[in-house]
Amino acid sequence: MNVIDTLRARGFIKQTVYEEDLYKLLDTEKVPFYVGFDPTADSLHIGHYIPIMAMAHMQRAGHKPIALIGGGTAMVGDPSGRSDMRSMMTKETIAHNVECFKAQMSRFINFEGDNAAIIANNADWLLNLNYVDFLRDIGTYFSVNRMLTAECFKSRMEKGLSFLEFNYMLMQGYDFLVLYKKYGCLLELGGDDQWSNMLAGVDLIRRKEAKDAFAMTFTLLLTSEGKKMGKTAKGALWLDENKTSPYDFFQYFRNVEDCKVAECMKLLTFMELDEIEELTKYQDERINAAKERLAFEVTKLVHGEEKAKLALEQARAAFGGGGEMPTANIAGGITSVIDVMVAVGVAKSKGEARRLIEGGGVSINDSKVASIGEEIPADAVAKGEFVLHKGKKVHVKVIIG
Numbered sequence: 001m002n003v004i005d006t007l008r009a010r011g012f013i014k015q016t017v018y019e020e021d022l023y024k025l026l027d028t029e030k031v032p033f034y035v036g037f038d039p040t041a042d043s044l045h046i047g048h049y050i051p052i053m054a055m056a057h058m059q060r061a062g063h064k065p066i067a068l069i070g071g072g073t074a075m076v077g078d079p080s081g082r083s084d085m086r087s088m089m090t091k092e093t094i095a096h097n098v099e100c101f102k103a104q105m106s107r108f109i110n111f112e113g114d115n116a117a118i119i120a121n122n123a124d125w126l127l128n129l130n131y132v133d134f135l136r137d138i139g140t141y142f143s144v145n146r147m148l149t150a151e152c153f154k155s156r157m158e159k160g161l162s163f164l165e166f167n168y169m170l171m172q173g174y175d176f177l178v179l180y181k182k183y184g185c186l187l188e189l190g191g192d193d194q195w196s197n198m199l200a201g202v203d204l205i206r207r208k209e210a211k212d213a214f215a216m217t218f219t220l221l222l223t224s225e226g227k228k229m230g231k232t233a234k235g236a237l238w239l240d241e242n243k244t245s246p247y248d249f250f251q252y253f254r255n256v257e258d259c260k261v262a263e264c265m266k267l268l269t270f271m272e273l274d275e276i277e278e279l280t281k282y283q284d285e286r287i288n289a290a291k292e293r294l295a296f297e298v299t300k301l302v303h304g305e306e307k308a309k310l311a312l313e314q315a316r317a318a319f320g321g322g323g324e325m326p327t328a329n330i331a332g333g334i335t336s337v338i339d340v341m342v343a344v345g346v347a348k349s350k351g352e353a354r355r356l357i358e359g360g361g362v363s364i365n366d367s368k369v370a371s372i373g374e375e376i377p378a379d380a381v382a383k384g385e386f387v388l389h390k391g392k393k394v395h396v397k398v399i400i401g
Contacts (some may be wrong), residue, residue, distance in 0.1 A: 003061035009273060010266040012054055014192040014217045019203055022214045026063065030115070033058060033187035034066035034179050034196075036172070038074055039097035039345040040089065040136055041131035044104050045238035045327065046230035047191070050218050054189055055117070056108045065109050065117040069098050072126030073171055094123070104239050107301060120181065122175050138174050140170050140202070141207050150196035156392045169200045176201030180213065192217040224257055226353065239302050247389070248366050253295040258287045259292055269297040314395050335375045337364065345400055346390045354372055355361060363389040376400075
């Protein structure tokens with residue numbers, strides 16, 4: 001099966017350029033392709049997940065992945081999908097973040113073997129550019145009038161678009177050109193918010209090199225209300241367990257909307273489509289089994305099977321599915337988290353409880369306790385129970401009253 005058929009059947013593809021030609025190319029050749037990643041943190045997050053899964057499907061079909069780290073463009077800032085300017089970064093921070101990215105990507109794509117993935121850093125060619133040469137050789141292929149119609153610039157025009165940011169499209173287009181020359185890269189993949197920048201690279205190669213180049217964007221993971229999935233009470237849903245624990249990660253997907261379970265399974269796991277259809281055909285209480293399976297499969301991919309099994313056991317114990325999570329009862333008048341910790345025995349004293357909270361090691365359900373004066377959340381009180389977490393290993397189901 002052509003990988004485009006696979007990606008389309010699983011719901012990845014949003015837009016393509018010259019799709020008929022691309023389909024034929026992917027049918028007959030092993031095509032180098034790239035996805036860009038901004039190294040603005042030391043962990044990938046759920047927003048990167050779909051492009052990484054697409055890379056995995058492409059590599060399994062025999063095509064060669066190039067993970068392009070935006071070490072150069074991170075020193076400028078990308079206006080795409082933003083209303084403010086992204087902070088600039090040091091070379092040392094970027095290098096550290098690249099190593100973190102590679103470790104996380106290694107769970108999805110192979111960096112060894114005959115079809116090994118490559119990590120490239122656009123700082124290698126952007127930071128030493130001669131500005132006059134760049135304008136003469138690359139800038140001449142870009143129309144300012146056309147650039148101003150791009151969505152990524154429209155949203156910034158009211159607040160002011162700096163010339164620094166205006167150069168971003170040229171640099172991303174130049175990235176594609178360099179990867180084409182260096183690795184024979186013919187295809188750029190990315191989120192749909194990058195469409196304008198991706199088209200710039202396709203157009204640059206076709207005009208400057210008189211060669212075919214292609215772009216494909218992927219759907220964004222949205223809630224039924226059209227908001228990006230992956231936002232939690234504590235911020236982004238990270239792939240690093242020190243930023244989002246495997247249990248919290250599991251619980252996020254265990255609690256997705258019923259109508260989104262099949263979509264998430266298709267995009268975020270390697271489960272077969274017929275199995276997904278069977279698991280999600282009922283939109284009643286039976287969907288809970290599918291949610292649990294989704295959460296397990298995604299957590300296994302990101303954190304490994306052992307941690308996924310532990311998260312599954314903890315979740316079942318906490319929410320009525322068996323397991324070994326201890327249960328404790330507290331009086332209805334206890335509202336302080338510190339008092340709860342002492343009452344259920346996860347802290348020997350209020351002083352110890354305070355230290356644990358200040359160290360960021362205490363959570364109620366999926367929300368970290370941020371201050372020593374915090375009280376039990378109102379929704380937990382109304383429900384009459386909640387799960388108290390101390391660190392990664394102590395979990396107590398607390399029943400009120």
